[in-house]
Amino acid sequence: MAKTRAEMMQETRGKLLASARAAFASHGYAATSMDDLTAAAGLTRGALYHNFGDKKGLLAAVVDQIDAEMADRARDIGAGAGSLWDGLLAEGAAYIEMALDPEVQRIVLLDGPAVLGDPSRWPSQNRCLDATRAAVTALRAKGLLREVDIEAVSHLLNGAALNAALWVAASDDPLATLPKAQEAFRLMAEGLLAQPQFQA
Amino acid sequence: MAKTRAEMMQETRGKLLASARAAFASHGYAATSMDDLTAAAGLTRGALYHNFGDKKGLLAAVVDQIDAEMADRARDIGAGAGSLWDGLLAEGAAYIEMALDPEVQRIVLLDGPAVLGDPSRWPSQNRCLDATRAAVTALRAKGLLREVDIEAVSHLLNGAALNAALWVAASDDPLATLPKAQEAFRLMAEGLLAQPQFQA
DNA sequence: TGTATTGACATACGGCGTGTATGTTAATAA
DNA sequence: TTATTAACATACACGCCGTATGTCAATACA
Structure with a gap:
């Protein structure tokens, strides 16, 4: 045919x-x-x-493609967890791990924001942030959190995971550093959401 | 003369x-x-x-200059706080606020990492991270923390502040968003360091 | 003090890369 | 079957980076 x-x-x-x-x-x-x-x-x-x-258009398409794949993967992992809490934490850990991929690191985390401009104005590279936001929103809707500024929390968690990922990737022994970063991230996320202001 | x-x-x-x-x-x-x-x-x-x-050398010099100014400012603010805890939190808040400056945002946070390559390998753009690390190290030396992976915590806090700053700068009303980001960051840092694993 | 030399900066040139304008060919529609 | 559109290739103009070369003033030295 x-x-x-x-x-x-x-x-x-x-x-x-x-x-x-x-x-x-x-x-x-x-x-x-x-x-x-x-x-x-x-x-x-x-x-x-x-x-x-143009060249920027091509980069935008590439970033969008990779971002979609990351979001899919994070969603699967999050959905496989037992609770919403665990899902959010697992997504963060997965995000840190995915950033070990040179494609993710170089294209999505470094060149993307610099070339495409402000990330929040672009449709791409926002799906992972959307996933975090959705998880926090779900927690609050279930009555497990209260008075959370969802946006602020989402950006904080995303930034922490992103920088942790860059640190892991740049370390001398990424595979040994990865669990440290993931553990610290888990403590950070739990510590934040355990604050009395947030507890229902 | x-x-x-x-x-x-x-x-x-x-x-x-x-x-x-x-x-x-x-x-x-x-x-x-x-x-x-x-x-x-x-x-x-x-x-x-x-x-x-070359052109990269010029950018490196500019990044270094701005980074030094940021570190100076953060150090002054941190030193003016009552305790080590408050100093660390104040430095984070100051960092978020400084990133509202287009020079900081565009040059240090976006173009710098993309053009100069891996940030952790470069002497520049590390002074702010050094400040965070120094604060966490001091807390631990004073016996106020134990078993903290200083590197992991420093990168997490720095990344959270960085992303929060980008969010603030990109928001419709940065001046109204700034305190939200700073408050959320404070909660995150306190929550993390209040984890039982870290408490002495 | 006069001269040689170095170094800070300007000028000139080659090469590469992007974006656009134009050309070509194959698929769809009438 | 023919006209038209669209996917893609080719050709050209422009700008920019990096280097090689030139110039001139300031320092070193005798």
Whole structure:
């Protein structure tokens, strides 16, 4: 069966995204040229500009893709936990672990915010924050928390996990550092939510 | 009195740093050209490459300068507090507030890590982290904490403050959001350090 | 004091990369 | 079957970084 035109386009988009992910992760956004990128995918810059507008558009698409995968994974892990509390803590631990991936670290955590500008204004890179917010919101809706500024708490927890992840990735022995970071994060999250102001 | 040569050089370095701070903060690192930068300072690119090596070197110098100012300010605020506990919390609040400054936000928090690479490997942008680490270390030395993984806690607190700062800066009404972020951060830090594992 | 030398900075040049304008070809529609 | 659109390739113009070279004043030295 001959492929339809829309299918072909999806295929080229996929090739470009895959090539961009590899290139951005290994050399960084600024140091990768569109020529090399597209050549590695067996295409030219014409396809790229036609599909993604410009270089920033391509990065935005890549960030969005990775962010979606992270959110999916975090949600599965959170849903597999016994309680909402455990789910929130497990998501945080998973987030720290996922940031060990160079693609996540370099593209989503470093280049993404710098190139795309203020993260909170962009639709991408917000799904993980949305997951944290949803977890905190659920806790409050269940009556397990009260008077929580959900936004503030979400951003604090996300930032803590993010920086912990960067620390882990930069450490001499990431695999040994990871559990320390996850344990400290768990203590932090529990300590915050155990504050008398929040307890129902 | 005629200025000596070293004084002249310090003066040009200062001019270039000041011009770079303004340009990087307003347009971002990538969108700033060395020609415009130096022309605004009444100089040419020759002076820049002679003094800072390359564009990254200039950014590193700017980040270092701002970071030093932040650390000084945080240290003053921390030293003015009554206790070590209050000092640590006050430094965190001050950090969140300082990140409202576009120079801090854009240059130190966004472009710095992306362009200069892994923050923990760079001497700059670590003084604020050093301050947090020093505060936690002091608490432990005083016998007020035990069995704290100082590194993990420092990175968690720093990351939380950083992300909170970005959230505040991006909010519709930063001045109204700031106290919420600071309050939530205080609760988080207190909650973490109040964990039974840490209490002496 | 006169000269040599160094160093701070300016100028000139080459190369690379982005973005756009134009061209080409294959698929859909009439 | 033909006209049109859209996906993609090719060609060009512009800007910017980094380096190589040049210039001139300040210091060192005799």
